[in-house]
Amino acid sequence: MYRVYLFVIGICICCPLIGAKEPLHLLADPTPTVxxxxxxxxxxxxxxxxEKQTGLFFSYESSMLKEFRHVxxxxxxxxxxxxxKRxxxxxxxxxxxxxxYVILKRKPRQYTISGFVRDSASYESLIAATVVERSSGKGSVSNNYGFYSITLSPGKVVLSSSYVGxxxxxxxxxxxxxxMIDLSLSPAGVLGEVVIKGISPRSDVLNSRVGVSDVxxxxxxxLPALLGETDVVKTLQRLPGVTGGTEGMSGLFVRGGDGDDNLFLLDGNxxxxxxHVLGFFSAFNPDAVKNATFYKGSFPAEYGGRLSSVIDVRTNEGNRKEYHGNISIGLLAARANLEGPIIKDRSSFNVSVRRTWMELITWPLMTAVNKKxxxxxxxxxxxxxxxxxxDYSFTDRSRAYLSFYMGSDSYRNGEDSKDIHGEDRDFRWRWGNLIGSAGWNYLxxxxxxxxxTGGYTxxxxxxxxxxxxxxxSPDKNGQVYFQEGHYRSAMEDVNLRASFDYRPNVDHRIRMGSxxxxxxxxxxxxxxxxxxxxxVVSQMNNTIFSHSLIHGHEVSLYAEDEMLLTDRLRVNAGLRFTLFHVQGxxxxSFxxxxxxxxxxxxxxxxxxxxTKMNQYIHLLSNSYIxxxxxxxxxxxxNIRPMHAHQVTSGLFWHYKELDFSVEGYYKRMNNLVEYKDNGPVLPSFTGWEDRVGVGKGRSYGLELMVQKKTGRFNGWIGYTLSWSxxxxxxxxxxxGRxxxxKYDNRHKVDIVASYKLSKKVELTAAWMYKSGNHLTIQDVQYRPLPELTERDYREELWWGYGQNASSxxxxQLPAxxxxxxxVNFCRYKKNxxxxxxxLSLCNAYFKANPFSVRPVYYQTEKGREVVLEQxxxxxxxxxxxxxxKF
Incomplete structure (x- = not known):
């Protein structure tokens, strides 16, 4: 029934399209037929x-028609x-x-204005900046490398550009x-205006895409910082249709999808x-992030490989004019950033590092506790x-860049016995990413x-x-026995990409590539x-399991055409074709x-x-973190690729300084993978195909959002009503029922506000409400055979009971x-x-939000009782x- 309601809403949204009429040329007598x-x-x-059939006369220069001989x-x-018209x-x-009279004239010749939108202070390119010619109202948006192009008639041109902040x-x-004109924009200030979208106030109304956010x-x-660290993924969690999963974690679950349904890209890789820290921080250092584009609805044809969302993160290129940097110190981590020119106005660098010092706090504490x-x-x-x-520019038309990321987590837990006859243990766990890429842009x-571009992950x-x-040993001498175990898991990617952005005129854009x-x-x-x-006995080696390398090849071709068909109607149509080859x-898929x-x-x-999206890889996980x-x-x-079909409709309204949006969506997913009933606690590759089931999923809902992007007070309110x-x-x-x-959160409300009290003080607040997550607990118990004796009860020997989950x-956890x-305090200094x-406070009113729930069993006079412990x-x-900052 809820799907019927959403379908009716979608029809109501689209019904104004029916019967819309295109403006006609001004005619003296529109009745003649031909x-x-x-x-x-x-x-x-x-x-x-x-002329014979209509009685009208054509007026033109005789020489003008000589070239048109085959019409x-x-x-x-x-x-x-x-x-x-035809x-x-x-x-x-x-x-x-x-x-x-029908007067004929040649179309005035048009010329193309193109260039890059840049930061005037650092000379960095600006992504998704708006460029508009004021008199005609025609405009363009810069791409991921700051490039724009507009084709206009000759004459006086007033070209204006704008970008967030x-x-x-x-x-x-x-x-x-x-x-060719490069447009340079000056930063508005440290505590300048804060908005979500980086383009013009009416951008949500004018563009053809739905479910897209620039951050x-x-x-x-x-936003208020958690443990002194801001995070791009936690910012996305505040948007409608997106939930963060478990308390404090940086996971992303979009429109009923799973955690592995999201494609994260770092400079295209x-x-x-x-x-990091099992999800408390994401791998994206805020000092290195320049812009993130988030897609959850209409996906461009250039992206593929995941069902639910794409997060395209672009990093800073560095200041081409001056050296700048900053050092940040928080409760658990410190960051440093340095940028500057290698060759002034031509080449630049940017380096950002971050590290925690948690072990400097925990290790002395553990040593003090276990001193005796x-x-x-x-x-x-x-x-x-x-x-x-x-980043290096060979010419105004040619530019190349190299990008590098390395991140690592390390955990250690061990004990050294002070007794020579004691036992020593050491457990170490390391994991991390290594990413490198190179790119060349050419106009x-x-x-x-x-x-x-080419990259390695x-x-x-x-x-x-x-x-x-x-x-x-019996002779009282004894020996020291050593044991060492290793567990490894890895994944590597090598990628190559070619893409082309062609803009025949201001109302037409074609993108293609492979x-x-x-x-x-x-x-x-x-x-x-x-x-x-x-x-004298040789070392014993025992390989418990070792799986051979698995090679996969994925080739994609895509094309996308966006055009303004009439003054009111803009259409974007694209197609992506993918081949995936693995193990024969x-x-x-199209x-x-x-x-x-x-x-x-x-x-x-x-x-x-x-949109239709396909996914060829799965993440085996049986945990909520x-x-x-x-x-x-x-x-x-045996396990075929997952694929999803999603239909989205929406209304977008800009009124004064406010932007309103209503989006309804329906998504159907196929070939989803989930562990079978009574599956393993920990993920394992061995025989994983036999331990998973293949099924279907669906999600549908309604998303509302109102936001204020400019002024001293700005922010947004979002509401999501969804089923999954x-x-x-x-x-x-x-x-089979x-x-x-897990994250079927029926209701979700986000309120985010920022108020610039003065040039030096900014106040921020964020409130979230959502229905509780779903867990599987063993709520059914049964007595063993044979029955437990009275002694077993007296000695609390209860393990003979069996537990199972009813479904x-x-x-469902509580809401x-x-x-x-x-609050941010800014103090300006010299030079x-x-x-x-x-200063930030997370969970200001001390709400006890449970992280997880487990059943605890107690033996009472009435028998065995179960209590859910949060x-x-x-x-x-x-x-x-x-x-x-310096």
Whole structure:
């Protein structure tokens, strides 16, 4: 029934499109009709025939028609206006009807203005900046490398550009030829305006896409910080249709999808593990992030490989004019950033590093606690990451860059016995990403922009367990016994891509390209070694399991065409074709993409989109949090690729300083993978195909949002009403019955606000409410055979009881809500230096939000009773950080 309601809403949104009429040319008498069939004849002959049938006269210079000797027109009782439009539309001629005369003139020659939109201070390119010619109202948006192109008629041109957090700029000149102009925008200030979208106030109304958000770095840093760290993924969690999963984590679950349904890109390279500290921080350093574009509805044809969303993160290129940097110190981590020119105005670099010092706090505490114990405790946790980028312009048309990322987490837990006959243990766990890429942009001509990139991505996890103990022997001498185990998992990618951006005119844009991905999977490898110290017996090695490398090849071709068909109707149509080959199996898919926008008024539009997405890799995980032991595996002959169909419709309205949007969506997913009933606790690659079921999923909902993007007070309010469930018809999961997905949160409300109290003080607040997540708990118990004796009860021997779950995701956590507050104090110093204090309080009113629930069993006089025990992650978290900029 809810789907019927959403469908009716979608029809209501789209119904204004029905019966809409296109403006006609001004006619003195629109009633004449024309019937003719003339092919490849001189244009003058066609005009003479039309004159005979209509009584009108064509006025033109005789020399103007000499070049049009092979023109065709077929019509049968068609209106004169229709025939004239068909006749002259493909020709470089325009017509105007005055009385009984049709006056013909040549179309004025048009010229192309192109260039790059840049930061005036650093000379960095600006992504998604708006460029508009004021008198005609025609405009363009800069691409991922800051390039824009507009084709206009000759004459006086007033070109203006705007971008989030920058002062608008205008350039006035006479357009007499093709012209290249780079537009430079000046930053508005440290605590400048904060908005979500980086384009013009009416951009949501005018563009054809639905479900797209641009999140610049200024937006990320303006929210209250958790443990002193801001995060781009946690910013996305505040948008409608997106949930963060478990308390405090940086996971992303979009429109009923799973955690592995999201494609994270860092400068065009996939990132397979996006978390630090088991999800408290993401792998994206806020100092390195320049802009993030988030797609959840209409996906461009250039993206593929995931079902639910695409997060395209672009990093800073560096200042080409001056050296700048900053140092930031928080409760658990410190960051540093340095940027500057290598060759002034031509080449630049940017380096950002971040590291925690958690082990510097935890290790001394553990040592103090165990000071009098028989063992010395060793352990701790830390992570670090580093981003580096070098940018070089060979000419105004040619530019290249190198990008590098390395991130690593390390955990250690061990004990050293103070007794020579004691036992020593050491457990170490390391995991991380390594990403490198190179790209070259070339402006082939003023309308065609080409990009060629190549990259390498690696993720790996390594666990080391060591143990040694004194083993006594009958002769009282004894030996020291050593044991060492290793567990490894890894994944590597090599990618190549070529893309082209062609803009024939201001109302037409074509994008096309191809990409190739080489996947290398090493799901699991484990071995164990053991030996005696100073023993003549050779070392014993035992390989528990070692899976051979799995190679996958993924080739994609795509094309996309966006055009303004009428003054009101804009259409974007694209197609992506993909081949995926692995272990002798080859899968192919055609993935159509379509979106359209119709203007209902100057500031009101309706949009509809349809997308199909395919996914060829799965993440094996049975946990509610992101763990380094989660394993990526490819499709097989038995497990086919996942695919999803999504239909979205929406209304977008801009009123004064406010933007309103209403979006309804319906998504159907196929070939989803889930562990069968009574599946493993930990993911494992061994025989994984036999332990999973293949089923279907669906999600649908309604998203509302109102936002204020400018002024001293800005922010947004978002509401989501959604449903999401799963169904495994083969009965392997939940006995074939439908069940809610883990993150089937019926209601979700987000309120985000920022108020610039003064030039030096900014206040921020964010409140969230959502229905609880779903868990599977063992709520059914049964007595063993034979019955327990009275002694068993007396000695609390209860393990003979069996437990089982009545259904999948059978328990829903209580509703989750919390309020985060923050304040930024900015102190300006000499020579452009400044210091910024950030104070934040997470969960300001101490709401006890459970992290997880587990059943606890008690024996009472009435028998065995079960109590659900909730685990809390934190009640409130105050944090403070200081940033020094120079």
């Amino acid at each position: 019937t003719l069939d003339m092919k490849r004849v001189p244009l003058q002959d066609i005009l003479l025939e039309i 065709s027109l077929t019509a049968r009782d068609e209106s004169l206006s229709y025939c004239l 006749l002259f539309e493909p020709l470089p001629l325009v017509y105007r009807i005055t009385g009984r 920058y002062e608008p700029c205008s350039v006035t000149f006479e357009l007499t030829r093709d012209t 610049p770095a200024s937006r990320v840093k303006s 996939p990132v397979y593990h996006t978390d 114990a028989d063992t010395e405790v060793k352990g701790g946790y830390h992570f670090y990451d580093m981003n580096a980028k070098v 082939i001509n003023r309308k065609l922009f080409a990009t060629f 690696r993720y790996r996890s390594h666990i080391i367990q060591k143990q040694n103990a004194f083993v006594s 990409d190739y991905l080489f996947h290398l999977f090493r799901p699991e490898q484990s071995n164990m070694s053991s030996w005696y110290k100073d023993s 199996e080859t899968y192919q 993935q159509p993409r379509f979106s359209t926008r119709y203007l209902l008024g100057r500031n009101l539009s309706a949009k509809v989109s349809y 992101s763990q380094p032991t989660d394993i990526w595996v490819p499709v097989t002959g 469930d799963r169904w495994f018809p083969d009965g392997t999961v939940n006995k 439908r069940f809610p997905s 999948r995701n059978n328990y 989750y809500h919390r309020l985060d507050l923050g 452009g230096r400044m210091g910024i204090w950030n 685990t809390l992650l934190f009640l409130f978290v105050p944090s403070v950080s200081y940033t020094y």
